[in-house]
Amino acid sequence: MLQHAELANEIIIPSKIKQRKFGSRDKIGYMFGDIANDMFFALIGGYLMLFYTDIYGISAAAAGMILLVARVVDAIFDVVWGAFIDSRPVGPRGKFRPYLLFSAIPVTAFGVLTFTHFPVNESWKVIVASIAYIIWGLAYSTINIPYGSLASVMTSDPVERTSLSTFRTLGAILANVFIMVVAPIIIFGSGKSPSAQGFLTIAAICAVLANLFYFSSYKLTVERVQAARNAQRKINLAASLKGFFKNRALLGLMLASFGFLASFMTVNALTPYLFKDYFHAPQLIALSGLIGLASSFVAMPIISPLAKRYGKKETAVIGLVIAFIVNVLMYLLPITSPYVYMALNCISGFGMAFLNILVWALVSDCIDNQERITGNREEGTVYSVYSLVRKIGQAAAGGIGGFALVAVGYNSSLPSQSAEVASGIKSIITLVPALGALVALVSIYWIYDLTKKRLFELNAELTHIREQK
Numbered sequence: 446m447l448q449h450a451e452l453a454n455e456i457i458i459p460s461k462i463k464q465r466k467f468g469s470r471d472k473i474g475y476m477f478g479d480i481a482n483d484m485f486f487a488l489i490g491g492y493l494m495l496f497y498t499d500i501y502g503i504s505a506a507a508a509g510m511i512l513l514v515a516r517v518v519d520a521i522f523d524v525v526w527g528a529f530i531d532s533r534p535v536g537p538r539g540k541f542r543p544y545l546l547f548s549a550i551p552v553t554a555f556g557v558l559t560f561t562h563f564p565v566n567e568s569w570k571v572i573v574a575s576i577a578y579i580i581w582g583l584a585y586s587t588i589n590i591p592y593g594s595l596a597s598v599m600t601s602d603p604v605e606r607t608s609l610s611t612f613r614t615l616g617a618i619l620a621n622v623f624i625m626v627v628a629p630i631i632i633f634g635s636g637k638s639p640s641a642q643g644f645l646t647i648a649a650i651c652a653v654l655a656n657l658f659y660f661s662s663y664k665l666t667v668e669r670v671q672a673a674r675n676a677q678r679k680i681n682l683a684a685s686l687k688g689f690f691k692n693r694a695l696l697g698l699m700l701a702s703f704g705f706l707a708s709f710m711t712v713n714a715l716t717p718y719l720f721k722d723y724f725h726a727p728q729l730i731a732l733s734g735l736i737g738l739a740s741s742f743v744a745m746p747i748i749s750p751l752a753k754r755y756g757k758k759e760t761a762v763i764g765l766v767i768a769f770i771v772n773v774l775m776y777l778l779p780i781t782s783p784y785v786y787m788a789l790n791c792i793s794g795f796g797m798a799f800l801n802i803l804v805w806a807l808v809s810d811c812i813d814n815q816e817r818i819t820g821n822r823e824e825g826t827v828y829s830v831y832s833l834v835r836k837i838g839q840a841a842a843g844g845i846g847g848f849a850l851v852a853v854g855y856n857s858s859l860p861s862q863s864a865e866v867a868s869g870i871k872s873i874i875t876l877v878p879a880l881g882a883l884v885a886l887v888s889i890y891w892i893y894d895l896t897k898k899r900l901f902e903l904n905a906e907l908t909h910i911r912e913q914k
Contacts, residue, residue, distance in 0.1 A: 464669055467600045472612040474665025475599070478545060478592050479616030481658035484651040485556040485585070487617075487624040490713040490839075491734075492632065492644070493559070493578070494846055498857040500562050500641050501570050505855055509847015511575050512839075519582035520836030527590050527829020539668035541591035541598065541824075548588035549659040553652035555581035560648035562641040582836075588659070590832060594824040597809040598668045603900060607752050610806035611745055614798075618738050623654075625734025629727070637727055688819040689830055695811040697892030698804070699834040701885040705800060706838035707845065708881025714846035715874045718855070723867040724783040736787045740794035741801065748802045756897025757803050757810070758889060764799020765886040771796065772879035776872065793878065800885060810895050810903075817906055849873045 497508035536543065558577045565573050596609045627650070632643040689695060716734070721727045744764070751760040771793040780786050812827045853869030855862060862870075895903065 464667060467602070467605050467667075467669065470665045471599055471667060472608055474662045475596065475609050476612040476616035476619075477658045477665065478595070478662035479613045480620045481549070481655040481662065482585075482589055482592065483617045483620030484623070484655040484658075485553070485559075485581070485648075487621045487713075488556075488628060488647065488651055489559065489578075489581075490710050491624060491716065492628060492639075494714045495639060495717050496560060496644050497574060498850075499639050500644060501574055502567075502857070503570055503574060505847045505850035505857065507571050507847075509844050509851075511571065511578060512847065513841075513844040515575065515579045515582050516836045516839045518579055519586050520833040522583055523586050523590060523829040523832045523836060524826070525829075526586050527594075527825040527827075527832070530591055530594070530825035530829075531823045535668075539598075541595040542663050542666060542668060544588050544591035545659045545663040548584060549656050552581065552584040552588050553655045555584050556655075557645070557648045557652050560644040562644070586832070590825060590829050592662075593805070593808070593832065594812075594828045595666060595668070596805055597812045597824045597828075598670050599666060601670045601813075601904075603757075603806070603810070603904070604749075604753060606806040606809045607749055607757065607803065610804065610809075611749060611802055613805050614741065614802040615745065618741050621738055622735060624651075625738065626731050629731045633727060637721070688815055689827075691818050692811060692815050694807075694814050694893050694895040695827065695831065697888045697894070698807050698811055699831055700892065701800065701888035702804060702831070703834050703838040703841070704881040704884025704888065705797065706835050706881075707841040708878040709797070710839050711845045711849075711877045712874055715849070715870060718850070718870050719786075719874050720783065722855075722862040723871050724786075726783055729783050729787075733783070733787050733790070736791050737794045740791045741798040744795050744798035745802060748799060752803060752806075756900070757807055758893055758896055761800045761803050761807075761889050762886065764796040765882055765889060767796030767799075768793050769796075769879060769882040769886055772875060772882055776875040776879055780871070780875075793882075797878075797882065800889070807893075807895070810900060813903060813907055814895060817903060817910075820910075845873075845877060 494505075494508055494512070497503040497511065498505055503511075530540070530544075533540065555577065559581045561577070563573050596606065596613070599609065600606060628647050631647045631650075632639045634640060634643060717727070717730055720730045720733065748760065751763070771789055775786070775789050775793065778789075780789070808828060808831055811831070812822075812824050815827050816822045850870070853873070854866045855870070856866075
């Protein structure tokens with residue numbers, strides 16, 4: 446609990462207000478928030494490309510362009526929305542938590558529309574699909590930016606932040622497990638081709654579940670460490686951006702996340718094609734997803750002890766080295782068995798899980814570092830800029846996936862693809878994550894500078910500054 450202190454236009458939450466201590470309710474509540482977010486995020490990442498090409502009949506190139514444009518649009522919107530949130534006064538229910546209620550229905554409603562097949566003529570297909578997806582992306586930003594910022598105000602303790610990051614990752618895993626297991630059953634049914642009704646049904650199920658989890662997240666979380674403002678504060682976005690370029694840790698993390706996310710989303714988008722056209726076993730899509738996610742479950746118990754002993758940056762580097770080596774081997778080896786692929790992909794996922802589990806704790810540390818640099822606490826703005834880069838990574842993944850399918854000669858009108866096309870898909874789905882792991886490794890090791898020792902010094906500096914105020 447921060448000591449109360451009165452400033453010119455802001456006050457720290459008074460110590461006389463009784464708040465429960467940080468504990469399991471906060472972790473579970475924060476986990477629920479990411480389950481809600483990832484209901485559609487995972488569904489879109491794994492199946493939207495397939496919905497466009499095989500249901501709407503949109504070309505792979507056009508589908509890739511839709512994904513690219515949509516991500517660029519809401520990436521820009523992220524920064525505007527983050528600055529807007531930072532300019533708002535803190536209400537009685539907190540600053541970030543209310544958005545878990547306000548934005549839940551819009552984001553899930555447009556998620557359903559994104560997977561709705563409208564019977565329009567050929568010239569309108571791309572336009573209708575683009576509008577639905579772009580609006581979903583904007584709605585998603587209105588809830589994801591405050592949700593991501595929430596972690597930095599629930600606790601300032603580094604170990605507790607690591608636990609929040611771990612539980613957020615657990616939430617993402619659980620949502621992905623649901624999508625991996627349930628979505629193929631509903632989308633493909635008993636056949637080998639997806640159905641429009643299947644897509645609409647799984648989207649409706651995700652909408653109902655997401656709303657339940659958003660509400661639960663709101664009820665279980667508490668904002669503790671944020672300065673509460675008496676009035677609205679004008680945000681100088683230009684000054685904030687200037688501070689970002691001085692925040693070496695944030696720059697390193699953004700570049701690492703770009704590499705990781707671009708590769709991760711590309712793999713997600715191409716996995717149905719890999720098992721459908723290369724391994725000729727679409728029934729194994731769910732099993733592949735489960736095995737890949739199992740690697741994160743294996744990594745989760747060891748991440749916190751390693752981070753506590755060696756530091757978060759140092760632990761992430763270990764995992765990225767493993768992921769890079771395994772992905773290079775997967776690219777070079779002539780893998781013909783889906784089970785060999787799944788086994789190696791599990792090891793790769795284990796390595797990437799180190800960064801994926803720790804990333805949200807690293808973001809909170811970057812927010813603290815920004816406060817030290819600029820003297821202002823701007824959780825929403827910092828998180829939105831970080832999110833912008835993640836969205837660009839998603840945009841790149843959409844572009845890579847769509848254009849790569851075109852490059853290898855994929856034709857959705859054919860009942861089956863040639864051996865050359867299938868082999869090209871295998872090459873892309875293994876080379877891209879190898880490059881992504883390399884980018885992330887270089888960025889975390891050489892650019893991100895918040896080592897374990899530096900974090901200790903940073904927390905001491907901020908404590909001293911706040912006490913002086």
